[in-house]
Amino acid sequence: MERTRVADIVPGTKVKISGFVENFRNKRTMAFIVVRDITGKIQVTVVKEEHPGMLADIDRITLDSVITVEGTAVANDYVKLGGIEIIPETLKIESVADALPIKEDSAIDSRLDYRWIDLRTEKNTLIFRLQTEMTAALRDWLLERNFLEFHSPKIIGAASESGSEVFRLDYFDGNAYLAQSPQFYKQMAMAAGFERVFECAPVFRAEKSYTRKHATEFTGFDLEFSYIDSFRDVMKLEEEMLTYMIGRVAEKFGDDIVRLYGEEYRVTVPEKPFPVMTVAEIYEEEEKRYGYTVPESEKGDLTTDAEHLTYRLAKELFGSEFMFVTDFASDKRPFYHMRDERGVPQGFDLIWRGTEITSGSQREHRYDVLCRNAAEKGLAEDVKFYTEFFRYGCPPHGGFGLGIDRLTMLFLGISIKEAEFIFRGPDRLTP
């Protein structure tokens, strides 16, 4: 007999169900076992005198043991759980669970130690159902627009994001690095004439940051496309893609998110275009409105506090949860960003609910200018293999990198430790 998922059970039919024991009441004459699978919960009602052969097994059942039950689904208004119960014919214990070492409200580090148990709740399962819909929507949107999905190497010969730390590893008799982004390779795909590419893959950063938004390994959603006129084309593509994705998440999981995470996280599909401000305008407004100031020397980039305050600012000024930020100082941005005649990097960050989710830009595709910019940052030799990509013809292009874990955590108001299936941080390499 084939297994039926709990959500698909129809009263009046014979079913075989399997799952974890969510709840268990073993009375003198009756036993009530609530079985949970990923789609829902159902009560199995055992009248003991009708099943003498089951009694020994029933006495072995513990919470979170895994069982399989074959029987008949029966409508019963007295059953609180959906008005259906299973009257069993057979019951098999697949696995007996020891007493659980954590509870739903245990400290986060204990929960991460036993992540596979922590993930058994409906609330935590939603994180990954949402993430699945999110990446499926992004992928669908891009495939519809002729993007190619590509896979770039994660063991590489040079660091691509000089601003952040890199993991170095032994590579036979030499060294290699874990990729901090697919930056060089998505641009190589432009030099290869692919025109439009994206990748959803792991990214590694040796950052010793203990914040709610930093991990040492995360999932990056990167894309790159050719024949753009300006970085504003890249921003436009991103806001269209995100609006579509958020619409899909709202439709599929909007109600579940509110039910399990609270009204505060109700998904609202954003209005286009998203607001845009320069870094200087943000500091000016934040000083005027909230008395927030930083020394002049820090004004080339947004501080973490300034970034958080943009949530309030974007709401007050534009009624938006999003804010594009432009005109960063060139010493705060990577050498591969194109700069205008004033030396201003032609790139942006996108902030959602006060947290950066994306960096992007038009890239410098002119070989001589790119070599000069790399040399200025002292990188000329390190990135020579990369600058070669631009010697033999390369279209103008741009793109961005989007943090999948950041998006997930912001949808639900959780930390990155919970948004990742398995969190990797400076102090965490297990499970």
Ligand code: AMO
């Ligand atoms: P950047 O370094 O800004 O840009 O990274 C892109 C996006 O990745 C996410 N992110 C992180 N998520 C979790 N933990 C971290 N430690 C972490 N660091 C970054 C953020 C961020 O916006 N090559 C460029 C992108 C491009 O220009 O195409 C890059 O890597 O959401």
